[in-house]
Amino acid sequence: MTTVEEAEQIILARLQDYGTETLPFEQALGRVLAADIKADRDLPPFNRVTMDGIAITYQAIQQGVTSYHIKATQAAGEEPVNIGATGECIEIMTGAALSATLDTIIRYEDLDINNGVAKLLVADVKQGQNIHSKGKDKKQGDTVAAKDQLVTPAIISLAASVGEAALPVKKHPRVMIISSGDELVDVTDEPSGYQIRRSNNYTIKAVLTGHGLPADMLHIPDDPAVTKKQIGHCLQNYDVILLSGGISMGKFDYIPQALEDLEVKKLFHKVQQRPGKPFWFGRHQNGVLVFAFPGNPVATFMCLHRYFLPWLNATLGLPPQPPVYAQLAGNFTFTPQLQYFLQVKLTFTDQGVLSARPVEGNGSGDFANLADTDAFMELPLAKNEFKQGEVFKVHLFKPV
Ligand SMILES: Nc1nc2c(c(=O)[nH]1)N[C@H]1C(S)=C(S)[C@@H](COP(=O)(O)OP(=O)(O)OC[C@H]3O[C@@H](n4cnc5c(N)ncnc54)[C@H](O)[C@@H]3O)O[C@H]1N2
Numbered sequence: 338m339t340t341v342e343e344a345e346q347i348i349l350a351r352l353q354d355y356g357t358e359t360l361p362f363e364q365a366l367g368r369v370l371a372a373d374i375k376a377d378r379d380l381p382p383f384n385r386v387t388m389d390g391i392a393i394t395y396q397a398i399q400q401g402v403t404s405y406h407i408k409a410t411q412a413a414g415e416e417p418v419n420i421g422a423t424g425e426c427i428e429i430m431t432g433a434a435l436s437a438t439l440d441t442i443i444r445y446e447d448l449d450i451n452n453g454v455a456k457l458l459v460a461d462v463k464q465g466q467n468i469h470s471k472g473k474d475k476k477q478g479d480t481v482a483a484k485d486q487l488v489t490p491a492i493i494s495l496a497a498s499v500g501e502a503a504l505p506v507k508k509h510p511r512v513m514i515i516s517s518g519d520e521l522v523d524v525t526d527e528p529s530g531y532q533i534r535r536s537n538n539y540t541i542k543a544v545l546t547g548h549g550l551p552a553d554m555l556h557i558p559d560d561p562a563v564t565k566k567q568i569g570h571c572l573q574n575y576d577v578i579l580l581s582g583g584i585s586m587g588k589f590d591y592i593p594q595a596l597e598d599l600e601v602k603k604l605f606h607k608v609q610q611r612p613g614k615p616f617w618f619g620r621h622q623n624g625v626l627v628f629a630f631p632g633n634p635v636a637t638f639m640c641l642h643r644y645f646l647p648w649l650n651a652t653l654g655l656p657p658q659p660p661v662y663a664q665l666a667g668n669f670t671f672t673p674q675l676q677y678f679l680q681v682k683l684t685f686t687d688q689g690v691l692s693a694r695p696v697e698g699n700g701s702g703d704f705a706n707l708a709d710t711d712a713f714m715e716l717p718l719a720k721n722e723f724k725q726g727e728v729f730k731v732h733l734f735k736p737v
């Protein structure tokens with residue numbers, strides 16, 4: 338059977354470039370930047386005053402001059418005003434551009450101002466104080482934000498400041514989410530005593546929305562002809578199909594056969610893991626990828642986080658997320674020859690250690706348990722006994 342690592346490698350070997358698009362910069366939040374953002378001029382673009390007060394030349398201090406005639410007042414956004422002598426100063430505001438004749442700012446708190454004269458109240462004055470020098474952060478033409486990273490609020494701020502009103506970002510794949518099964522009714526429908534409401538498709542959609550990825554949804558009944566027709570249509574109109582359910586050994590699990598008939602090449606079926614063992618993954622020759630997750634809600638949820646999101650991350654050109662490790666807060670035993678993904682509740686201890694308390698639940702149909710946990714802890718296949726204090730990798734599905 339395919340191991341978790343092999344499944345991951347097979348999936349990550351199928352990265353695809355969906356191209357780029359240009360968006361108004363405010364709409365690019367959460368997307369992946371497709372080109373470097375460069376400074377259109379030095380940052381800051383002029384010697385920027387950082388305290389309200391007066392501007393003097395440091396020569397005055399060297400000559401022992403401690404009171405200054407206020408020649409003018411300069412607000413931020415006004416043209417720089419020069420002084421003509423060491424005994425002069427300009428009253429100046431934070432954000433103003435400093436004239437080349439001035440090099441030191443003294444804040445109001447250190448002055449006594451009367452009748453147009455500012456008297457220094459402190460002895461310790463340093464040349465260049467309270468000035469953010471031109472080009473200190475970045476020079477014109479420098480990269481201020483490199484491509485292949487998520488557009489964050491800080492990058493929106495940089496784009497605005499260098500005048501990039503439109504940003505090139507990576508295009509998303511077109512995603513279709515398919516649920517299947519005659520036992521499933523929609524959320525607004527009243528289920529009979531032997532039906533349930535479908536939820537996996539909404540879970541997947543919610544996770545994708547959290548990653549800024551739009552997706553369409555479709556439900557198909559347990560009918561082989563309809564299954565084939567509908568999936569065939571999706572193979573022509575989408576880049577990625579995310580299925581849940583209908584892939585195990587049941588008499589009405591028509592999905593693997595339909596995919597085979599539609600010439601989606603199976604790359605693996607069944608992974609040595611719990612939950613999610615029946616996971617099916619394949620690729621159509623036109624490039625469409627099919628992730629068919631097992632129907633049990635926890636299995637779908639785990640596979641989405643463990644396999645699809647890292648693929649999405651990599652296919653959009655983002656660097657791999659650094660692994661997160663946590664310390665097991667209780668003993669745990671698991672004997673089947675399957676890699677177990679244990680649901681855990683995470684907390685930081687007062688020593689700054691990420692601690693993981695096992696919250697076992699009632700198997701992969703128990704979605705109530707998902708709401709009470711934060712992550713899956715990936716327990717190594719080679720072991721059966723996992724002791725309190727041991728450290729293992731975790732896959733977070735909630736921020737801690
Ligand atoms: N003989 C065997 N039976 C099963 C095996 C096996 O190896 N041999 N594996 C089990 C495991 S593990 C899982 S997981 C499930 C996966 O089966 P399917 O992918 O075919 O899923 P279904 O049978 O269609 O559904 C399973 C379960 O999940 C519910 N479900 C499905 N879709 C949704 C949805 N959109 N929202 C909410 N719930 C959903 C469905 O009603 C079933 O209860 O197979 C085991 N059987």
Ligand code: MOO
Pocket residue numbers: 610611612613614615631633635636701702
């Ligand atoms: O994958 Mo199944 O989720 O172990 O029930």
